[in-house]
Amino acid sequence: MSTLSWERARALAAAHARPPAPADLPLAEVYGCRLAEPLRALVPVPGADVSAMDGYAVRGQPPWRLVGRVLAGGAAYPSLAGGEAVEIATGAPVPEGTAAVLPYEAADADGHWVKGPAESGRHIRRRGEDIPEHAVVLGAGTVVTPSVLGLAAGLGHDRLRVVPKPAVSVLVTGDEVVFAGLPGPGRVRDAIGPMLPGLVEWAGGRLAGVVRLPDGERALREALAGQDADVVVVCGASSKGPADHLRAVLRDAEVLVDGVAVRPGHPQILARLASGAMLAGLPGNPFAALGAALTLLVPLLGRPYRGETSALAGPVRAHPRDTRLVPVRRAEKGAVPVGHDRPGSLWGAALAEALAAVPPGWCGGPVELIELP
Structure with missing residues (x-):
């Protein structure tokens, strides 16, 4: 297989991005996913006619006689007659018959009576005024951001149907690699393993785990056989040196890219495993691995280039x-x-x-x- 241009390699990786099947997941698990169907309001917002201000719900002409109090989350006062008022909190349901809410700052009250300028309909949020029940508020394909999560919860959703993030498993190979402390002579500290989780999350994937492997075809073959992730990343075995065994392990796989005309990061591999999972092989040098990840892994996880x-x-x-x-x-x-x-x-x-x-x-x-x- 001939070496591909950098542009052709990343386009090929993007063409093989395969998002997982849609799933219904709890709100706590869907951040960063995309909606698989439109988001609808299960309840109206607000859910009842409520006060938009702290003050007094009034009916009729002033002065009004104070007959009760309503707090947010408390029981609604049943109804007002002409000339009556109830003290009310922001977000509390207004009694039936309320003509307006008079804010505290505009009111003159003595504990028994209240008066002030009340404009009809003022400071009342009507049921469904912001979002009607059953309204479509977001379309399929929308990325679930923190604001989307808050909106969905406010509309009554406990779960959302989304396209989950692809699960990504990382295999870090190398007898010379150490994973903590100071490396001794002839050893190197792993820099790729700590780099990849953030990159995977940023690109739209979900890290399923990091496995550390010694050099050797058998260890790599066994590790690959035990993976059930959507994408497997192999670090440090993609070159053609005596300790690089990825090509031998991929004899039964469909190799799509074997080498890219890019520096750093030339020895990189893209393959489809027999299980259907995609594999990205990255070189062992850290900056070369980053270049290869941006070429193959990032588009494979569905993140577009900005151009x-x-x-x-x-x-x-x-x-x-x-x-x-x-x-x-x-x-x-x-x-x-x-x-x-x-x-x-x-x-x-x-x-x-x-x-x-x-x-x-x-x-x-x-x-x-x-x-x-």
Whole structure:
């Protein structure tokens, strides 16, 4: 299989994004998912005629005789006769016959009588005035944000039918990798494992787990056989060195991408496993892994590219055959390279706001900016 261009590889990954089947899930589990059907109001908002102010519900002409009190959540006062008033809290149901609510600040009250200027219908929120019962308030495909969760709860929903986030399992390989403390001679601290959970969440996935593996074909094969995630990410076994066994393990899989013309991140793999799950193989160098994840994993999880372009405000040397991913920060004069962009270091990416995708043989002109989480 020939090496694909960076543009072709990410387009192919996006074309193989397969969201899970819709499911009815509790509100606590649907943040960031998309609605699988329109959101309807199960109750009207407000649910009754209620006071919009703290004050007095009145009927007839002033002065009004105080005959009771109504608090939010309390029992409604049954009805008012002409010349009567009840003290009322914001959100409390107004008694039948209420003509208006007179706010405290406009009222003259002595504990038995109240008077003041009351405009008919003023400061009363009518039942269903904000949202009628059964109204469609959001369409299918809407992302469930914190505001959507609050809206759904206010409309009577305990569960929502959504397209769940794809479950993503991460396998971190390498005998040389340590996962805590200071690495000794010949060892390296894992930087990819801590990077991926946030990236997966940002891209629209749900981390199902992280598994640490030694080098070896058997360990990797057994780990892959035990996965039931929608997407499996293998870190550090995608190259062609003596300790890279992913290609051998994928002999029975449909390999869609085997190498991408991009730097860093050339040795990356996209495959469909026999189970139907998708696999993204990332190189072991941290910045190379980030570049590969933005190329294959992010579009595979359904996050679209923004299509932002910018001039480059700083010297960049293009590669003759491969796309270069260059960490940059935005400025008025254009995207400014921040440096520190060797494959084994995330320093530049940590300083950057985006990665500039510099095409092969670039000699100037706008370049695409790839947003970073």
